Amino acid sequence: MKKFFSCLSAILVCMSALAQDAVSGDGDAADMSLEDAAAAGDAVAQYNLGYQYYSDGDAAEAVRWWTLAGEQGLDAAQSLLGQCYAAGIGVKTDLAQAARWYDLAAAQGDPVAQYRLGEMCEKGNGVERDIARAVTLYKASAEQECAGGLNNLGRCCQHGLGVERDLKRAVELYSAAAEQGLAAAQFNLGVCYENGIGVEADAKQAAHFYHEAAVQDHELAQYNLGSCYQDGVGVDKDMAQAAYWYERAAKQGEPSAQRAYAYCLMHGEGVAQDREMAVLWYQEAAKQGDLPAMFNLGVCYDEGLGVTVDPAIAVQWYTRAAEAGDAAAQYNLAWCYDNGRGVKRDFHAALTWYQLAARNGNEKAQSWLQRNGYSW
Numbered sequence: 001m002k003k004f005f006s007c008l009s010a011i012l013v014c015m016s017a018l019a020q021d022a023v024s025g026d027g028d029a030a031d032m033s034l035e036d037a038a039a040a041g042d043a044v045a046q047y048n049l050g051y052q053y054y055s056d057g058d059a060a061e062a063v064r065w066w067t068l069a070g071e072q073g074l075d076a077a078q079s080l081l082g083q084c085y086a087a088g089i090g091v092k093t094d095l096a097q098a099a100r101w102y103d104l105a106a107a108q109g110d111p112v113a114q115y116r117l118g119e120m121c122e123k124g125n126g127v128e129r130d131i132a133r134a135v136t137l138y139k140a141s142a143e144q145e146c147a148g149g150l151n152n153l154g155r156c157c158q159h160g161l162g163v164e165r166d167l168k169r170a171v172e173l174y175s176a177a178a179e180q181g182l183a184a185a186q187f188n189l190g191v192c193y194e195n196g197i198g199v200e201a202d203a204k205q206a207a208h209f210y211h212e213a214a215v216q217d218h219e220l221a222q223y224n225l226g227s228c229y230q231d232g233v234g235v236d237k238d239m240a241q242a243a244y245w246y247e248r249a250a251k252q253g254e255p256s257a258q259r260a261y262a263y264c265l266m267h268g269e270g271v272a273q274d275r276e277m278a279v280l281w282y283q284e285a286a287k288q289g290d291l292p293a294m295f296n297l298g299v300c301y302d303e304g305l306g307v308t309v310d311p312a313i314a315v316q317w318y319t320r321a322a323e324a325g326d327a328a329a330q331y332n333l334a335w336c337y338d339n340g341r342g343v344k345r346d347f348h349a350a351l352t353w354y355q356l357a358a359r360n361g362n363e364k365a366q367s368w369l370q371r372n373g374y375s376w
Helices: 008-024 034-039 043-055 059-071 075-087 095-107 111-123 131-143 147-159 167-179 183-195 203-214 219-231 239-251 255-267 275-287 291-303 311-323 327-339 347-359 363-371
Strands: none
Touching: 034 043, 043 059, 043 075, 059 075, 075 095, 075 111, 095 111, 111 131, 111 147, 131 147, 147 167, 147 183, 167 183, 183 203, 183 219, 203 219, 219 239, 219 255, 239 255, 255 275, 255 291, 275 291, 291 311, 291 327, 311 327, 311 347, 327 347, 327 363, 347 363
């Protein structure tokens, strides 16, 4: 099942170019070395010196110079300081400080600061949650054709978040951001084309946009692209490609991709069979709460797939998944209680789990209950 619906270096490059332009226009500063101009209090020189330190790997010193520039009102420095405090770059993470610096830059019209502050307002990170203000900031950023603002405003239009729901407008905004190469927007556009959201469904277009985002390491796009190749949706079915994209997303920590890649390894589909490695990937996904992965781990220990047979551990995994609502795990757990496998035989517990599984649509559980004269 595909996942639906989201950098400092890129921002630094963009803002550094702006700052360098500003330096070239200042005759006095241009006659001085960068260090001397910064020490003399030139804000743009301070900004550029900070960028130089950042490029050399000294983020703390970069933040020191950006702070001096930001305190003089340079919006480019203020915006970067917001990102530094938000991500803990050169300083300890401090969302309140991040919001303060973003707010200063946003007030001067910085489009990156506007959409990033909007995200903080939307989520209530570092500031009080305020959807209306978030939308206002996204609009201000989008009006300047900032890809992040366009994408976030598109998401608001899609879901009716602080604005009237408008799917067609959402697609227009995603498209504008996607044309600028924003991976999150390309992914969102792929979802729209796959599901006919605000646009006529087009599997080939969906796969195309997933690919555009996937090559930029957008993990959900990689997972969805893997699913496209596995199911032959918008592309020719190709399990080798499916396994390739699942693996890339799995290595980024995407649990659905970890489980999907584990399946490929377990069955040797698109990749050499390696059941031991499959179990490790199922475990990674299970750690993040992926229910099918928990169920599959139960099966692995139940049947000795990649691990030594251990019915007791199988029951532990079935129980975790069953308690979280996985119908297949509920049925298997019921069977274990019914037959005393990995757990003391307990018909009452077995019946309870059979009925839960049946109510959740498990046909095996429904059949068992019908055969034995029980309802659910």
